[in-house]
Each structure stands twice: as C-alpha cells, then as structure tokens.
Amino acid sequence: MSEPLFEFLCRMGDNTLVLGHRVSEWCGVAPVLEEDIALANTALDLIGQTTLWLNLAGEVEGKGRDADALAFRRDVWEFRNVLLVEQPNGDFGQTMMRQFLFDLWHKGMLTALQDSSHDQIAAIAEKSLKEVTYHLERTTDTVVGLGDGTDESHDRMQNALDRLYPFVGEMFVSDAIDTAMMAEGIAPDPADLRPAFDARLDEVLSDATLIRPTSDFAHKGGKSGQRHSEHLGHMLSQMQWLQRAYPDATW
Amino acid sequence: MYAQMIKSTGKGVKSLDEMDPEERAFQERINAGGKIEPKDWMPDGYRKTLIRQIGQHAHSEIVGQLPEGNWITRAPTLERKAILLAKVQDEAGHGLYLYCAAETLGVSRDQLTRDLLSGKMKYSSIFNYPTLTWADMGAVGWLVDGAAIMNQVPLQRTSYGPYARAMVRICKEESFHQRQGFDIMMKMANGNEAQRKMAQDALNRFWYPSLMMFGPSDKESVHSAQSMAWKIKMNTNDELRQKFVDQTAPQAAYLGLTIPDEHLEWNEERGSYDFSEPDWEEFFDVLQGNGPCSVDRMEARNKAWDDGRWVREGLLAHAEKKRARKMAAE
Numbered sequence: 001m002s003e004p005l006f007e008f009l010c011r012m013g014d015n016t017l018v019l020g021h022r023v024s025e026w027c028g029v030a031p032v033l034e035e036d037i038a039l040a041n042t043a044l045d046l047i048g049q050t051t052l053w054l055n056l057a058g059e060v061e062g063k064g065r066d067a068d069a070l071a072f073r074r075d076v077w078e079f080r081n082v083l084l085v086e087q088p089n090g091d092f093g094q095t096m097m098r099q100f101l102f103d104l105w106h107k108g109m110l111t112a113l114q115d116s117s118h119d120q121i122a123a124i125a126e127k128s129l130k131e132v133t134y135h136l137e138r139t140t141d142t143v144v145g146l147g148d149g150t151d152e153s154h155d156r157m158q159n160a161l162d163r164l165y166p167f168v169g170e171m172f173v174s175d176a177i178d179t180a181m182m183a184e185g186i187a188p189d190p191a192d193l194r195p196a197f198d199a200r201l202d203e204v205l206s207d208a209t210l211i212r213p214t215s216d217f218a219h220k221g222g223k224s225g226q227r228h229s230e231h232l233g234h235m236l237s238q239m240q241w242l243q244r245a246y247p248d249a250t251w
Numbered sequence: 252m253y254a255q256m257i258k259s260t261g262k263g264v265k266s267l268d269e270m271d272p273e274e275r276a277f278q279e280r281i282n283a284g285g286k287i288e289p290k291d292w293m294p295d296g297y298r299k300t301l302i303r304q305i306g307q308h309a310h311s312e313i314v315g316q317l318p319e320g321n322w323i324t325r326a327p328t329l330e331r332k333a334i335l336l337a338k339v340q341d342e343a344g345h346g347l348y349l350y351c352a353a354e355t356l357g358v359s360r361d362q363l364t365r366d367l368l369s370g371k372m373k374y375s376s377i378f379n380y381p382t383l384t385w386a387d388m389g390a391v392g393w394l395v396d397g398a399a400i401m402n403q404v405p406l407q408r409t410s411y412g413p414y415a416r417a418m419v420r421i422c423k424e425e426s427f428h429q430r431q432g433f434d435i436m437m438k439m440a441n442g443n444e445a446q447r448k449m450a451q452d453a454l455n456r457f458w459y460p461s462l463m464m465f466g467p468s469d470k471e472s473v474h475s476a477q478s479m480a481w482k483i484k485m486n487t488n489d490e491l492r493q494k495f496v497d498q499t500a501p502q503a504a505y506l507g508l509t510i511p512d513e514h515l516e517w518n519e520e521r522g523s524y525d526f527s528e529p530d531w532e533e534f535f536d537v538l539q540g541n542g543p544c545s546v547d548r549m550e551a552r553n554k555a556w557d558d559g560r561w562v563r564e565g566l567l568a569h570a571e572k573k574r575a576r577k578m579a580a581e
C-alpha cells in the first residue's frame with residue numbers, strides 16, 4: 001500500500017511544486033501591480049500545499065526524506081506532476097489559462113479528497129480547497145475578462161487555450177495507482193471528475209467567447225513520470241541548483 | 252532610505268513673518284505636530300516635493316522587487332522560497348500604498364509609472380546593484396531593509412496624513428524583512444566554508460551602497476532644510492547614516508563578519524562609530540544611470556509594462572462591455 005500512496009502524494013505535491021515555481025517566475029514583472037501581488041499569493045499557497053503533500057509523502061515512504069529532499073534532490077524521471085503545470089509561462093494569457101485549467105481540476109480533486117479515508121489527506125485537502133476556490137474565482141474572472149476583452153486579448157486567450165488544451169486530458173486519465181487509491185477509499189477516480197470539469201469549462205469558455213478545441217487528444221507521461229517535457233529539466237536545474245552545488249550545506 | 256536627493260523649492264525656509272496668513276496657518280499646524288490632509292490647503296512646493304518624494308519611494312519598492320526576485324526561483328528550500336516571495340510581495344504592496352498616497356496629491360499612478368519608465372523619475376540607487384549569491388538575499392534584508400527602516404520609522408510622524416499612515420503599515424512589515432535577512436546571514440555566516448565566503452562577499456559588496464542609501468551629507472542643503480521644516484524629512488542624512496552604522500557594526504561582529512572599512516572604530520567620546528564615507532562619485536554615477544544594473548532594471552520594468560499592455564487594455568475593455576450590457580439591461 002505504501003508505494004502507490006507515496007506515488008499519489010508525489011503527484012499531488014509535484015503538481016503544486018512545479019506550478020508554484022512557474023508562477024513565482026512572474027515575480028516583479030506582471031502586467032499590473034495588483035497582479036504581481038495576486039500571482040505571489042497563488043505561488044505562496046501552492047508552495048505551502050507542496051510542503052504538506054511532500055512531507056506526508058516522505059513520512060509514508062519512511063526513508064527519512066522530507067519535502068525539501070523530495071523537491072530539491074529528485075531528477076526529472078522521479079517527478080509525478082502532470083505535463084500541464086510544467087509548460088512554460090508564455091505570455092500572461094497562457095499563464096492564466098494554464099492556471100485556470102489546473103484550478104478547475106484541482107478544485108474538483110480536492111473536494112473529493114476531503115472525504116478521503118486517509119485523515120491527513122482529508123485535512124490537507126480541506127485546507128487547500130479554501131485557497132484553490134479563491135484561485136479559481138480569480139482565474140475564471142481573468143479568462144473571461146481577457147477572452148471577452150479586446151480583439152488582441154481574445155486572440156491571445158484563444159491561442160493559449162489551443163496551446164494548452166492537449167494537456168488537459170492527462171489530469172483525468174486513471175492508472176494502476178489511481179485504482180489502488182480508489183480501492184482504499186483514499187482518492188477518487190480521476191475520470192469521474194471529468195463531467196463536472198467539462199460542464200464548467202464550457203460555461204466559462206462561453207462567457208469568455210472562446211472556442212474549445214474539437215480534438216480531445218491528450219499528451220501523457222507526466223503523472224506516470226515516463227516522459228516529461230524538455231521544460232522540466234531546465235526548471236529543476238534552476239530550482240535545485242543550490243542544493244545540488246552545496247549538498248552538505250544547511251540553509 | 253528610498254528617496255534620495257529630493258529637491259524642494261530651493262528658495263530656503265521662510266520665517267513665519269514672511270508668510271501670508273494661509274501659509275502661516277499651514278506651517279503653524281505642522282509646527283504643532285498636526286497632520287495635513289488631502290483636501291487642506293498646502294503650498295505648491297509642499298505638494299510638488301511630496302509627489303517627488305513619495306513617487307520615488309514607490310518606484311523604489313517596485314524596482315526593488317527585481318534584485319530579490321532574481322533569487323526566488325533559486326531559493327534553496329521551500330521555506331526560504333516562501334519567505335522571500337512573501338517579502339517581495341510585501342514590497343509590491345508598499346508600492347501600491349505609496350502610489351495611493353501620491354494619488355491623493357493629484358497625480359495618477361499611470362503618470363508616475365510613465366515618469367519612472369522614461370527615466371524622468373528616479374528610484375533608490377541601491378537597487379542598481381546585482382544580487383550574485385544566496386547570501387545577497389541575507390545582505391539585502393539585513394542592510395537594505397535595515398537602512399530603509401531607519402528612514403521610514405521617523406516618517407510615520409511625517410506631516411502629510413496619507414503618507415504617515417502608509418508608513419505605519421509599511422513599518423509593520425519592514426521589521427520582518429530585516430529579520431528574515433539577518434536570519435539568512437546567520438545561517439550563511441555559521442555555515443560551511445563556501446557559505447561563510449558568500450556571506451563576507453555579500454557584506455563587502457553591499458556595505459557602501461547601503462551607506463549611500465541615505466544620500467550625501469545634507470547639512471547645508473536648502474532643499475533638506477525646507478523639507479525638514481515641512482516635516483516631510485525628519486532627520487538629516489548624516490544622522491540616519493550614523494544611526495545605521497551604530498546599529499549594524501555590532502550585528503556584523505555578532506555574525507563574525509568584517510565590515511570592509513579599516514577606519515571603522517568605536518569613538519568613546521562621541522558614543523558612536525567612526526567610519527569611512529562611501530565613494531560619492533560612484534553614487535552620482537549610479538544616479539546618472541550608470542549603476543551596474545541600471546540598464547537591466549529599466550529594461551525589465553519597461554518590458555513588463557509593454558508586455559502587459561494588452562492585458563490592461565483587455566481587462567479595461569471587458570469592464571466597459573460589462574457596464575454597457577448592464578446599462579442596456581436596465
């Protein structure tokens with residue numbers, strides 16, 4: 001049991017770790033000051049959630065690794081985040097679209113995890129859900145505002161959606177780890193989260209005057225760790241640099 | 252100190268007898284420790300000087316995000332990353348409070364931003380220096396926020412109400428900024444050999460630029476005399492610099508680090524440290540736009556503003572559409 005559980009916790013924690021890192025790349029260069037502050041808020045929430053998920057993962061694993069050891073000392077193939085969150089920031093529209101798609105999945109996932117048979121998971125989900133509900137409100141407003149804004153902002157948001165939509169499917173693919181989690185009542189079947197996601201996505205895209213791509217083709221390989229994108233390695237080379245260069249230092 | 256070399260009227264301080272009744276009442280209110288509020292009458296010079304000062308302070312908070320932002324993606328632990336990000340987020344918030352305070356004087360945030368981006372308005376010289384190692388995150392919090400606090404604490408009593416209230420909010424957060432910096436410094440100074448080297452190197456590079464933050468001696472400056480009479484400047488630059496050195500020298504000793512000044516010495520008679528002046532030629536070069544990172548900083552801010560144009564326009568257009576739809580429905 002502990003191995004699939006460890007995998008599952010890494011998936012949750014790596015999603016927030018990688019996305020939190022991406023969002024933090026915006027520090028100081030957002031389109032308006034209010035967005036600088038809001039993006040930092042989102043990143044801070046995600047980093048906080050990462051600490052909870054990965055510390056628990058380390059505990060479950062029982063090899064003495066904590067959240068920092070997992071975040072800063074694993075290589076690409078050991079990461080279990082979905083491909084969506086490691087995609088580069090692109091322009092502000094792409095960052096917001098990525099965040100919106102993730103928030104919408106994340107909210108559904110956390111809502112279900114509140115009823116987890118695993119008490120610590122339920123507690124982390126409950127705490128995270130408050131933050132993520134707020135993230136989703138904000139990104140929904142932004143996607144609608146920019147989609148239904150000027151011609152330029154509309155086109156940029158449509159491009160962002162087209163670019164990122166092939167990464168949506170992976171969030172809902174079930175595999176052996178998910179089956180094991182379902183069997184224990186620890187986590188839901190990701191596939192079951194899709195209908196509510198689709199319904200809300202259609203509503204928001206309609207308000208945003210954006211068109212959902214017709215192809216449901218989905219890239220895979222992030223959450224299984226089998227094939228990440230090239231982007232993740234570059235992120236890690238920056239994120240992990242100090243820990244790797246000075247392995248015996250404490251910070 | 253985030254506002255440097257602020258020019259006031261340049262005419263010297265008038266005596267109460269030389270003032271007309273309106274101005275005299277204004278000055279008497281300040282002398283009695285009263286606050287000036289946005290709707291109150293104020294001399295033109297007071298308004299203009301404050302806009303320059305608050306604007307420069309706000310710009311410093313904004314540009315000041317960049318040298319620390321430079322290390323957020325390389326922070327060595329999750330906790331350090333969160334603390335640094337929260338700190339930089341505070342600085343953005345400080346910028347926001349200060350722009351709001353400036354707006355009460357009749358200048359818009361957009362106008363101030365344009366003046367920053369065109370180079371017409373300045374920001375503190377300190378943010379034109381590079382952050383090269385993780386120890387620099389310690390040095391910036393410890394020294395740069397430390398120097399800022401020296402100036403901002405007395406400004407909580409400044410005569411202009413909105414500015415004073417912004418300072419009260421800012422000061423609450425600044426002590427956390429300095430503490431997190433000192434904490435990083437402690438870890439580095441007590442760390443392995445490479446970390447200790449980084450800590451000393453950071454102090455070497457940031458010491459004199461931190462002293463420059465207070466600006467050159469203004470004992471004889473007519474601008475400063477006027478600003479002090481208006482209570483928008485509370486202490487001379489030399490007073491604040493001395494206070495900073497007196498506070499920081501023992502902290503450096505506690506860290507086991509050496510301040511790069513062979514003349515730094517406790518002066519029993521004065522009850523203060525003697526110390527060397529920074530290189531003021533370098534300071535004026537930096538103000539002229541020749542700081543090691545001046546061009547990079549302005550490029551980064553201009554790029555952020557230009558890249559963000561479509562976002563600002565898009566959100567504005569959407570708000571307009573929403574308003575129009577609501578009107579049509581009513």
Ligand SMILES: [Fe+2]
Binds near residue numbers: 312341342345421
């Ligand atoms: Fe600040």
Ligand SMILES: [Fe+2]
Binds near residue numbers: 312315342
């Ligand atoms: Fe600051």
Ligand SMILES: [Fe+2]
Binds near residue numbers: 425
């Ligand atoms: Fe600060």
